[in-house]
Amino acid sequence: MNRREFLTSTGMALVAATGGLSIAASVARAATKELRVLTWEGYADEQWVKEFEQANDATVKISYTGSVDEIFAKLLATNGDDFDVIAIETSSYKRLVEQKLLQALDLTLLPNRANLGPTFANVSSIVFDGKTYAVPFAWGSIPLIYDRKVFSEAPTSWSVFWDENYSGRVIAMDDATNAIVTTALLLGIKDPFNMSADDFAAVKAKLIDQKKYVLTYYAGFDDGVSIMAQGGVDVMMSMGEPQVQMLQKKGIDAALTIPKEGAIGWIDCWTISAGARDVPLAHKWVDFMLDKRIGNYISEKTGYGNTTDLAANEKIGLNYADRLVFLQAPEDQGKRIDLWNEVKATPAP
DSSP, rough: OHHHHHHHHOOOOOOOOOOOOHHHHHHHHHHHHHEEEEEEEEBBBHHHHHHHHHTOOOOEEEEEEEEEHHHHHHHHTTTTTSEEEEEEEEGGGGHHHTTEEEEEEOOGGGGGGGGGGGGGSOGGGGETTTOOEEEEEEEEOOEEEEEEEEEHSOSSSSGGGGOOOGTTTTEEEEOOOHHHHHHHTTTTOOTTTTHHHHHHHHHHHHHHHTTTTEEEEOOOOHHHHEEEEESSOOOOEOSOTTHHHHHHTTOOOOOHHHHHHHHEEEEEEEEETTTOOOOOHHHHHHHTTTHHHHHHHHHHHHEEEEOOOHHHHHHOOOGGGEEEEEEOSSSSSHHHHHHHHHHHHOOOO
């Protein structure tokens, strides 16, 4: 299970409701005022879709996506003509804007942007040539998870993954982006998304050195939880906050922490397609999604952070957004994948 599948498992099914209208009326309305939404399961619950439809005398057609690559492929296939609004995370915006698949937002049509918390009011990775292309909606992190029966206090540094005291008792993700960026943070590299040749060499050497301490790499929410729950694992590079609750349900006294070097953060944002048919209606959806009631609901139902109701984040312990390094498009993703494959293929020292 990945974090997208976790959202699905919460049971927040997305629907495109017509509010009991007759078929003829529904068809007539859809032809004149229909909003086409491409999003992740869990980000547009039925009650909010219905409220939006009623308030704007429109119908909403929801399409689900399973990956960032799928979103890009769907937009590229028709120059964005098939969708009006899309939800996608920050590291994708550079290539989407470069391919002219998105349009800049008219911020005067988004009064609810005033609800954004300070950390989310000025996210640089969604601004190009002075124009804002998206608004932050939901967020989470790649934190460090530890067993409180082993640690009387939370580990303070990612260096615990290179600590002989826990050799063979740590697990890490099989993920190029998370492994490289987290290691870059530990090494104090200034910009972990735009690294020099020397930076790449330092990260590679550090990750190869880590292999003598790591029990195994894992892939997927369930995989990591299963391995740690079997015992013999003290600390894990996590895929996200929900793994804590999953471990606790299996009897592990798990907790998470954001080390002093910081941790990776992700932000999913709403944006408008270059091919949007009804741009004013698309802006109304984006603005509606910034309603604090929806922010509160998202956090309560998914366990992820929202960008508008900070009290709801505090309630579930997500008070560390300002300590995260949010994902951006890297200088060369292919090079990063090659580096990670080389690390995995190299025998432990």
